[in-house]
Amino acid sequence: xxxxxxxxxxxxxxxxxxxxxxxxxxxxxxxxxxxxxxxxxxxxxxxxxxxxxxxxxxxxxxxxxxxxxxxxxxxxxxxxxxxxxxxxxxxxxxxxxxxxxxxxxxxxxxxxxxxxxxxxxxxxxxxxxxxxxxxxxxxxxxxxxxxxxxxxxxxxxxxxxxxxxxxxxxxxxxxxxxxxxxxxxxxxxxxxxxxxxxxxxxxxxxxxxx
Amino acid sequence: xxxxxxxxxxxxxxxxxxxxxxxxxxxxxxxxxxxxxxxxxxxxxxxxxxxxxxxxxxxxxxxxxxxxxxxxxxxxxxxxxxxxxxxxxxxxxxxxxxxxxxxxxxxxxxxxxxxxxxxxxxxxxxxxxxxxxxxxxxxxxxxxxxxxxxxxxxxxxxxxxxxxxxxxxxxxxxxxxxxxxxxxxxxxxxxxxx
Numbered sequence: 001x002x003x004x005x006x007x008x009x010x011x012x013x014x015x016x017x018x019x020x021x022x023x024x025x026x027x028x029x030x031x032x033x034x035x036x037x038x039x040x041x042x043x044x045x046x047x048x049x050x051x052x053x054x055x056x057x058x059x060x061x062x063x064x065x066x067x068x069x070x071x072x073x074x075x076x077x078x079x080x081x082x083x084x085x086x087x088x089x090x091x092x093x094x095x096x097x098x099x100x101x102x103x104x105x106x107x108x109x110x111x112x113x114x115x116x117x118x119x120x121x122x123x124x125x126x127x128x129x130x131x132x133x134x135x136x137x138x139x140x141x142x143x144x145x146x147x148x149x150x151x152x153x154x155x156x157x158x159x160x161x162x163x164x165x166x167x168x169x170x171x172x173x174x175x176x177x178x179x180x181x182x183x184x185x186x187x188x189x190x191x192x193x194x195x196x197x198x199x200x201x202x203x204x205x206x207x208x209x210x
Numbered sequence: 211x212x213x214x215x216x217x218x219x220x221x222x223x224x225x226x227x228x229x230x231x232x233x234x235x236x237x238x239x240x241x242x243x244x245x246x247x248x249x250x251x252x253x254x255x256x257x258x259x260x261x262x263x264x265x266x267x268x269x270x271x272x273x274x275x276x277x278x279x280x281x282x283x284x285x286x287x288x289x290x291x292x293x294x295x296x297x298x299x300x301x302x303x304x305x306x307x308x309x310x311x312x313x314x315x316x317x318x319x320x321x322x323x324x325x326x327x328x329x330x331x332x333x334x335x336x337x338x339x340x341x342x343x344x345x346x347x348x349x350x351x352x353x354x355x356x357x358x359x360x361x362x363x364x365x366x367x368x369x370x371x372x373x374x375x376x377x378x379x380x381x382x383x384x385x386x387x388x389x390x391x392x393x394x395x396x397x398x399x400x401x402x403x404x
Contacts, residue, residue, distance in 0.1 A: 008393045
Protein backbone atom coordinates (compact mmCIF):
# COMPACT_ATOMS: atom_id res chain seq x y z
CA UNK A 1 0.00 0.00 0.00
CA UNK A 2 2.38 2.65 1.24
CA UNK A 3 4.89 3.03 -1.53
CA UNK A 4 5.47 6.60 -0.44
CA UNK A 5 6.38 7.33 3.17
CA UNK A 6 3.35 7.75 5.38
CA UNK A 7 1.78 11.15 5.04
CA UNK A 8 -0.24 10.65 8.18
CA UNK A 9 0.79 12.99 10.95
CA UNK A 10 0.05 12.39 14.62
CA UNK A 11 -2.52 15.17 14.34
CA UNK A 12 -4.35 13.21 11.65
CA UNK A 13 -4.33 10.19 13.91
CA UNK A 14 -5.80 12.28 16.72
CA UNK A 15 -8.52 13.64 14.47
CA UNK A 16 -9.33 10.13 13.33
CA UNK A 17 -9.60 8.98 16.93
CA UNK A 18 -11.97 11.82 17.71
CA UNK A 19 -14.02 11.07 14.65
CA UNK A 20 -14.28 7.36 15.35
CA UNK A 21 -15.39 8.21 18.84
CA UNK A 22 -18.06 10.41 17.32
CA UNK A 23 -19.08 7.59 14.97
CA UNK A 24 -19.40 5.25 17.93
CA UNK A 25 -21.65 7.69 19.72
CA UNK A 26 -23.65 8.00 16.55
CA UNK A 27 -24.13 4.27 16.40
CA UNK A 28 -25.01 4.19 20.07
CA UNK A 29 -27.68 6.78 19.49
CA UNK A 30 -29.16 4.76 16.71
CA UNK A 31 -29.25 1.72 18.94
CA UNK A 32 -31.02 3.65 21.67
CA UNK A 33 -33.50 5.12 19.23
CA UNK A 34 -34.47 1.62 18.16
CA UNK A 35 -34.72 0.61 21.82
CA UNK A 36 -37.03 3.49 22.71
CA UNK A 37 -39.27 2.61 19.80
CA UNK A 38 -39.37 -0.93 21.08
CA UNK A 39 -40.23 0.18 24.62
CA UNK A 40 -43.22 2.16 23.40
CA UNK A 41 -44.33 -0.87 21.48
CA UNK A 42 -43.95 -3.04 24.59
CA UNK A 43 -45.83 -0.53 26.73
CA UNK A 44 -48.67 -0.52 24.22
CA UNK A 45 -48.87 -4.29 24.20
CA UNK A 46 -48.80 -4.47 28.01
CA UNK A 47 -51.54 -1.88 28.28
CA UNK A 48 -53.63 -3.89 25.88
CA UNK A 49 -53.03 -6.90 28.13
CA UNK A 50 -54.07 -4.77 31.13
CA UNK A 51 -50.67 -4.98 32.82
CA UNK A 52 -50.32 -1.41 33.97
CA UNK A 53 -47.31 -1.63 36.31
CA UNK A 54 -45.10 -3.25 33.71
CA UNK A 55 -46.29 -0.84 31.05
CA UNK A 56 -45.23 1.94 33.39
CA UNK A 57 -41.86 0.27 33.85
CA UNK A 58 -41.37 0.10 30.12
CA UNK A 59 -42.23 3.78 29.80
CA UNK A 60 -39.78 4.62 32.59
CA UNK A 61 -37.08 2.72 30.78
CA UNK A 62 -37.91 4.68 27.70
CA UNK A 63 -37.65 7.93 29.62
CA UNK A 64 -34.25 6.95 30.94
CA UNK A 65 -33.08 6.01 27.48
CA UNK A 66 -34.24 9.35 26.20
CA UNK A 67 -32.20 11.11 28.87
CA UNK A 68 -29.21 9.04 27.73
CA UNK A 69 -29.89 10.20 24.23
CA UNK A 70 -29.81 13.81 25.33
CA UNK A 71 -26.53 13.22 27.14
CA UNK A 72 -24.93 11.61 24.14
CA UNK A 73 -26.12 14.55 22.09
CA UNK A 74 -24.19 16.96 24.28
CA UNK A 75 -21.18 14.66 24.22
CA UNK A 76 -21.36 14.53 20.47
CA UNK A 77 -21.37 18.29 20.41
CA UNK A 78 -18.28 18.40 22.61
CA UNK A 79 -16.49 15.93 20.40
CA UNK A 80 -17.36 17.79 17.27
CA UNK A 81 -16.25 21.08 18.77
CA UNK A 82 -12.96 19.58 19.80
CA UNK A 83 -12.42 18.05 16.37
CA UNK A 84 -13.10 21.35 14.73
CA UNK A 85 -10.78 23.19 17.12
CA UNK A 86 -8.01 20.75 16.32
CA UNK A 87 -8.58 21.17 12.60
CA UNK A 88 -8.67 24.92 12.93
CA UNK A 89 -5.54 24.97 15.06
CA UNK A 90 -3.80 23.01 12.32
CA UNK A 91 -4.83 25.64 9.80
CA UNK A 92 -3.59 28.38 12.09
CA UNK A 93 -0.29 26.60 12.38
CA UNK A 94 -0.07 26.55 8.60
CA UNK A 95 -0.91 30.24 8.44
CA UNK A 96 1.77 31.14 10.95
CA UNK A 97 4.28 29.01 9.10
CA UNK A 98 3.32 30.72 5.85
CA UNK A 99 3.73 34.16 7.39
CA UNK A 100 7.10 33.17 8.75
CA UNK A 101 8.30 32.00 5.36
CA UNK A 102 6.99 35.12 3.71
CA UNK A 103 8.73 37.43 6.18
CA UNK A 104 11.97 35.53 5.78
CA UNK A 105 11.91 35.83 2.01
CA UNK A 106 10.97 39.49 2.18
CA UNK A 107 13.88 40.17 4.52
CA UNK A 108 16.28 38.37 2.24
CA UNK A 109 15.13 40.39 -0.74
CA UNK A 110 15.58 43.60 1.23
CA UNK A 111 19.07 42.53 2.18
CA UNK A 112 19.87 41.96 -1.50
CA UNK A 113 18.70 45.50 -2.26
CA UNK A 114 21.24 46.74 0.30
CA UNK A 115 19.31 49.09 2.52
CA UNK A 116 17.50 52.41 2.07
CA UNK A 117 20.64 54.52 1.48
CA UNK A 118 21.60 52.34 -1.42
CA UNK A 119 18.12 52.71 -2.93
CA UNK A 120 18.23 56.49 -2.44
CA UNK A 121 21.61 56.70 -4.10
CA UNK A 122 20.34 54.56 -6.94
CA UNK A 123 17.26 56.71 -7.41
CA UNK A 124 19.44 59.83 -7.55
CA UNK A 125 21.62 58.26 -10.18
CA UNK A 126 18.59 57.21 -12.19
CA UNK A 127 17.20 60.75 -12.13
CA UNK A 128 20.56 62.08 -13.29
CA UNK A 129 20.70 59.58 -16.10
CA UNK A 130 17.16 60.43 -17.24
CA UNK A 131 17.92 64.15 -17.21
CA UNK A 132 21.08 63.57 -19.24
CA UNK A 133 19.18 61.45 -21.73
CA UNK A 134 16.55 64.17 -22.15
CA UNK A 135 19.23 66.74 -22.78
CA UNK A 136 20.77 64.60 -25.49
CA UNK A 137 17.38 64.00 -27.09
CA UNK A 138 16.59 67.70 -27.17
CA UNK A 139 19.89 68.52 -28.79
CA UNK A 140 19.46 65.90 -31.48
CA UNK A 141 15.68 66.12 -31.70
CA UNK A 142 15.01 69.66 -33.03
CA UNK A 143 16.40 69.47 -36.58
CA UNK A 144 15.34 65.97 -37.39
CA UNK A 145 11.80 66.47 -36.25
CA UNK A 146 11.22 69.48 -38.57
CA UNK A 147 12.31 67.54 -41.57
CA UNK A 148 10.30 64.53 -40.50
CA UNK A 149 7.21 66.59 -39.88
CA UNK A 150 7.14 67.83 -43.47
CA UNK A 151 7.47 64.37 -44.85
CA UNK A 152 4.75 63.02 -42.58
CA UNK A 153 2.35 65.79 -43.59
CA UNK A 154 2.97 65.16 -47.25
CA UNK A 155 2.26 61.49 -46.78
CA UNK A 156 -0.94 62.29 -44.90
CA UNK A 157 -2.13 64.49 -47.74
CA UNK A 158 -1.42 61.80 -50.28
CA UNK A 159 -3.38 59.27 -48.22
CA UNK A 160 -6.30 61.66 -47.83
CA UNK A 161 -6.45 62.24 -51.53
CA UNK A 162 -6.43 58.52 -52.14
CA UNK A 163 -9.23 57.86 -49.69
CA UNK A 164 -11.42 60.66 -51.00
CA UNK A 165 -10.90 59.48 -54.54
CA UNK A 166 -12.08 55.97 -53.77
CA UNK A 167 -15.00 57.32 -51.77
CA UNK A 168 -16.40 59.29 -54.71
CA UNK A 169 -15.92 56.25 -56.93
CA UNK A 170 -18.02 54.15 -54.56
CA UNK A 171 -20.86 56.66 -54.43
CA UNK A 172 -20.81 56.67 -58.20
CA UNK A 173 -21.42 52.92 -58.19
CA UNK A 174 -24.33 53.12 -55.82
CA UNK A 175 -26.25 56.07 -57.10
CA UNK A 176 -27.79 54.68 -60.30
CA UNK A 177 -29.77 52.13 -58.27
CA UNK A 178 -31.67 54.72 -56.27
CA UNK A 179 -35.14 55.20 -57.77
CA UNK A 180 -36.17 58.76 -58.43
CA UNK A 181 -39.36 60.05 -59.99
CA UNK A 182 -37.89 63.19 -61.50
CA UNK A 183 -36.21 61.77 -64.50
CA UNK A 184 -34.66 64.91 -65.94
CA UNK A 185 -32.87 65.61 -62.69
CA UNK A 186 -31.28 62.19 -62.76
CA UNK A 187 -30.21 62.61 -66.30
CA UNK A 188 -28.52 65.85 -65.58
CA UNK A 189 -26.79 64.38 -62.56
CA UNK A 190 -25.61 61.41 -64.54
CA UNK A 191 -24.27 63.66 -67.18
CA UNK A 192 -22.35 65.55 -64.60
CA UNK A 193 -20.99 62.41 -63.15
CA UNK A 194 -19.98 61.05 -66.48
CA UNK A 195 -18.07 64.22 -66.99
CA UNK A 196 -16.39 63.83 -63.63
CA UNK A 197 -15.41 60.24 -64.29
CA UNK A 198 -14.10 61.20 -67.66
CA UNK A 199 -11.97 63.84 -66.04
CA UNK A 200 -10.72 61.40 -63.50
CA UNK A 201 -9.75 58.86 -66.11
CA UNK A 202 -7.78 61.51 -67.84
CA UNK A 203 -6.18 62.51 -64.57
CA UNK A 204 -5.15 58.99 -63.73
CA UNK A 205 -3.75 58.54 -67.18
CA UNK A 206 -1.73 61.62 -66.72
CA UNK A 207 -0.55 60.37 -63.41
CA UNK A 208 0.58 57.11 -64.95
CA UNK A 209 2.35 58.92 -67.70
CA UNK A 210 4.08 61.15 -65.21
CA UNK B 211 -30.82 8.27 -4.36
CA UNK B 212 -32.32 6.07 -1.67
CA UNK B 213 -35.93 6.67 -2.54
CA UNK B 214 -38.13 5.36 0.21
CA UNK B 215 -40.50 3.21 -1.83
CA UNK B 216 -38.22 1.74 -4.49
CA UNK B 217 -40.10 1.36 -7.72
CA UNK B 218 -40.23 -2.26 -8.81
CA UNK B 219 -37.59 -3.21 -11.28
CA UNK B 220 -38.74 -3.38 -14.87
CA UNK B 221 -37.58 -6.70 -16.20
CA UNK B 222 -36.55 -6.85 -19.83
CA UNK B 223 -38.50 -8.69 -22.47
CA UNK B 224 -36.28 -11.78 -22.28
CA UNK B 225 -37.25 -12.33 -18.66
CA UNK B 226 -40.67 -13.63 -19.72
CA UNK B 227 -39.19 -15.86 -22.39
CA UNK B 228 -38.90 -19.39 -20.95
CA UNK B 229 -35.78 -20.55 -22.87
CA UNK B 230 -33.92 -17.64 -21.33
CA UNK B 231 -33.68 -19.74 -18.17
CA UNK B 232 -32.22 -22.81 -19.85
CA UNK B 233 -28.56 -22.91 -20.81
CA UNK B 234 -28.38 -22.70 -24.60
CA UNK B 235 -26.22 -25.23 -26.41
CA UNK B 236 -25.56 -23.23 -29.54
CA UNK B 237 -22.43 -21.22 -28.90
CA UNK B 238 -23.67 -17.99 -30.48
CA UNK B 239 -27.01 -18.22 -28.75
CA UNK B 240 -25.27 -19.07 -25.51
CA UNK B 241 -23.09 -16.01 -25.75
CA UNK B 242 -26.07 -13.79 -26.48
CA UNK B 243 -27.87 -15.31 -23.53
CA UNK B 244 -24.94 -14.71 -21.21
CA UNK B 245 -24.66 -11.11 -22.38
CA UNK B 246 -28.34 -10.54 -21.72
CA UNK B 247 -28.14 -12.13 -18.28
CA UNK B 248 -25.08 -10.09 -17.38
CA UNK B 249 -26.83 -6.89 -18.40
CA UNK B 250 -29.94 -7.93 -16.47
CA UNK B 251 -27.96 -8.68 -13.30
CA UNK B 252 -26.14 -5.37 -13.49
CA UNK B 253 -29.32 -3.39 -14.13
CA UNK B 254 -31.14 -5.20 -11.35
CA UNK B 255 -28.37 -4.62 -8.82
CA UNK B 256 -28.04 -1.00 -9.85
CA UNK B 257 -31.77 -0.50 -9.42
CA UNK B 258 -31.88 -1.93 -5.91
CA UNK B 259 -28.34 -0.81 -5.01
CA UNK B 260 -27.25 -4.37 -4.33
CA UNK B 261 -23.55 -4.80 -3.75
CA UNK B 262 -23.41 -8.47 -2.90
CA UNK B 263 -25.27 -11.19 -4.69
CA UNK B 264 -25.78 -14.63 -3.27
CA UNK B 265 -25.76 -17.57 -5.64
CA UNK B 266 -27.75 -19.88 -3.43
CA UNK B 267 -31.51 -19.30 -3.53
CA UNK B 268 -31.50 -17.65 -0.11
CA UNK B 269 -32.10 -13.91 -0.07
CA UNK B 270 -29.01 -11.96 -0.90
CA UNK B 271 -27.04 -10.37 1.87
CA UNK B 272 -27.30 -6.72 1.14
CA UNK B 273 -24.72 -5.72 3.63
CA UNK B 274 -25.29 -2.01 3.89
CA UNK B 275 -26.76 -1.56 7.31
CA UNK B 276 -28.95 1.34 6.38
CA UNK B 277 -30.91 -0.29 3.59
CA UNK B 278 -32.95 -3.34 4.44
CA UNK B 279 -31.70 -6.37 2.57
CA UNK B 280 -33.61 -6.69 -0.62
CA UNK B 281 -35.07 -10.04 -1.50
CA UNK B 282 -33.35 -10.94 -4.75
CA UNK B 283 -35.19 -14.19 -5.23
CA UNK B 284 -37.09 -12.82 -8.22
CA UNK B 285 -33.93 -12.05 -10.16
CA UNK B 286 -33.13 -15.64 -11.03
CA UNK B 287 -36.61 -17.02 -10.48
CA UNK B 288 -39.53 -15.95 -12.62
CA UNK B 289 -42.48 -17.01 -10.50
CA UNK B 290 -45.02 -16.35 -13.23
CA UNK B 291 -43.27 -18.72 -15.61
CA UNK B 292 -42.18 -20.99 -12.78
CA UNK B 293 -38.68 -20.98 -14.23
CA UNK B 294 -35.47 -20.50 -12.38
CA UNK B 295 -31.83 -20.29 -13.30
CA UNK B 296 -29.82 -23.19 -11.92
CA UNK B 297 -27.05 -22.28 -9.44
CA UNK B 298 -24.46 -23.59 -11.90
CA UNK B 299 -25.81 -21.29 -14.57
CA UNK B 300 -25.85 -18.37 -12.14
CA UNK B 301 -22.23 -19.10 -11.42
CA UNK B 302 -21.44 -19.05 -15.13
CA UNK B 303 -23.17 -15.66 -15.43
CA UNK B 304 -21.09 -14.38 -12.51
CA UNK B 305 -17.97 -15.74 -14.20
CA UNK B 306 -19.01 -13.95 -17.36
CA UNK B 307 -19.29 -10.73 -15.36
CA UNK B 308 -15.96 -11.40 -13.70
CA UNK B 309 -14.24 -11.46 -17.06
CA UNK B 310 -15.48 -7.90 -17.58
CA UNK B 311 -14.34 -6.90 -14.11
CA UNK B 312 -17.96 -6.38 -13.16
CA UNK B 313 -18.07 -9.00 -10.43
CA UNK B 314 -15.78 -10.63 -7.92
CA UNK B 315 -16.18 -13.40 -5.41
CA UNK B 316 -15.85 -12.48 -1.77
CA UNK B 317 -13.59 -15.45 -1.45
CA UNK B 318 -10.74 -14.75 -3.85
CA UNK B 319 -10.44 -18.45 -4.67
CA UNK B 320 -13.70 -18.15 -6.59
CA UNK B 321 -15.45 -20.87 -4.70
CA UNK B 322 -17.57 -18.67 -2.49
CA UNK B 323 -21.27 -18.36 -2.56
CA UNK B 324 -21.46 -14.57 -2.49
CA UNK B 325 -20.09 -12.27 -5.11
CA UNK B 326 -19.68 -8.53 -5.32
CA UNK B 327 -21.53 -7.11 -8.27
CA UNK B 328 -19.86 -4.02 -9.62
CA UNK B 329 -22.54 -2.06 -11.43
CA UNK B 330 -19.95 0.59 -10.75
CA UNK B 331 -16.44 -0.81 -10.70
CA UNK B 332 -14.17 0.20 -7.82
CA UNK B 333 -12.37 2.47 -10.29
CA UNK B 334 -15.64 4.22 -11.11
CA UNK B 335 -16.47 4.52 -7.43
CA UNK B 336 -13.01 5.94 -6.85
CA UNK B 337 -13.71 8.59 -9.47
CA UNK B 338 -17.03 9.46 -7.85
CA UNK B 339 -15.43 9.73 -4.42
CA UNK B 340 -12.56 11.79 -5.79
CA UNK B 341 -14.87 14.28 -7.44
CA UNK B 342 -16.92 14.46 -4.24
CA UNK B 343 -13.78 15.16 -2.24
CA UNK B 344 -12.83 17.89 -4.66
CA UNK B 345 -16.33 19.29 -4.86
CA UNK B 346 -16.62 19.58 -1.10
CA UNK B 347 -13.06 20.81 -0.60
CA UNK B 348 -12.12 17.95 1.70
CA UNK B 349 -8.59 17.57 0.42
CA UNK B 350 -6.21 17.10 3.28
CA UNK B 351 -8.95 16.28 5.73
CA UNK B 352 -9.38 13.09 7.67
CA UNK B 353 -12.62 11.18 7.32
CA UNK B 354 -13.73 7.92 8.82
CA UNK B 355 -15.03 5.17 6.60
CA UNK B 356 -18.20 5.10 8.67
CA UNK B 357 -18.63 8.79 8.02
CA UNK B 358 -18.31 8.25 4.28
CA UNK B 359 -20.90 5.51 4.19
CA UNK B 360 -23.38 6.71 6.78
CA UNK B 361 -22.47 10.23 7.81
CA UNK B 362 -24.71 13.21 7.47
CA UNK B 363 -22.27 14.96 5.17
CA UNK B 364 -22.36 12.33 2.50
CA UNK B 365 -26.12 11.79 2.61
CA UNK B 366 -27.39 12.28 -0.90
CA UNK B 367 -24.08 11.49 -2.50
CA UNK B 368 -23.93 8.48 -4.74
CA UNK B 369 -21.84 6.39 -2.41
CA UNK B 370 -23.98 6.92 0.67
CA UNK B 371 -24.96 3.57 2.09
CA UNK B 372 -22.67 1.62 -0.18
CA UNK B 373 -21.01 -1.62 0.75
CA UNK B 374 -18.11 -1.03 3.13
CA UNK B 375 -15.84 -3.55 1.49
CA UNK B 376 -16.48 -2.18 -1.97
CA UNK B 377 -15.84 1.30 -0.63
CA UNK B 378 -12.53 0.17 0.82
CA UNK B 379 -11.63 -1.35 -2.54
CA UNK B 380 -12.47 1.96 -4.20
CA UNK B 381 -10.37 3.80 -1.63
CA UNK B 382 -7.60 1.33 -2.38
CA UNK B 383 -7.68 2.54 -5.98
CA UNK B 384 -7.29 6.11 -4.75
CA UNK B 385 -4.43 5.03 -2.48
CA UNK B 386 -2.64 3.52 -5.48
CA UNK B 387 -3.07 6.78 -7.33
CA UNK B 388 -1.59 8.59 -4.36
CA UNK B 389 -4.81 10.49 -3.74
CA UNK B 390 -5.57 9.00 -0.37
CA UNK B 391 -4.13 7.08 2.51
CA UNK B 392 -5.97 4.62 4.67
CA UNK B 393 -4.95 4.33 8.29
CA UNK B 394 -6.30 3.35 11.68
CA UNK B 395 -7.44 0.07 13.13
CA UNK B 396 -9.56 -2.52 11.42
CA UNK B 397 -12.86 -1.41 12.94
CA UNK B 398 -12.16 2.31 12.91
CA UNK B 399 -10.59 2.91 9.55
CA UNK B 400 -9.96 6.42 8.47
CA UNK B 401 -8.88 7.93 5.21
CA UNK B 402 -7.02 11.06 4.42
CA UNK B 403 -7.46 12.59 0.98
CA UNK B 404 -4.75 14.46 -0.86
